[in-house]
Amino acid sequence: MPNKHRRGERLCLPAGKFWWPDLSAILVTMFDVPISDDSIRLGQFLKLANLVESGADAKGVLADGLVSVNGEPEVRRGRQLAVGDVVAIDGESARVTRA
Template identity: 45%
Template sequence: MKQKFLIDKEFITLGQFLKEVDEIPSGGMAKWYLQEHVVLVDGEVENRRGRKLRAGTMVELPDGGIFFMDQMPEKSIINQDDLDETV
């Protein structure tokens, strides 16, 4: 099943990602998980928990889950001067 995974920073590590999607209960299990399971990043086997996942990266998990990294939209910044003009 293909899913979009939103990141709010420049990148998230593979270990953090595995924890966020509940593949592992804690970040400390990432190294073991990657040694025991085949995880594909952009179609290539990846075993580094520190691998940086950026917007546009695809991750495939052993259970068939496919995730596409996407950048979370930036929050609108409201200028205080604009607020003062509307009052």
């Protein structure tokens, strides 16, 4: 009978063997995007950071709820971002920095 791992049971590995979870699905690429003003609108920032190709694309990803700002979902294209804010979409994060 094959050994199957059942819920609630401990997984036993041979001595010297270690199991590490695959974190690639949750790892996020973070990069800084400098702005010259004190703030920038979210739609403009998405384009500046090359997270979307156009304003129409920005509108679409925001409407679909795919964008978060500082870990909170955001749907407003006109949301004002300030230095230090972090925008995330599809595993990529961009931080607003001062130029």
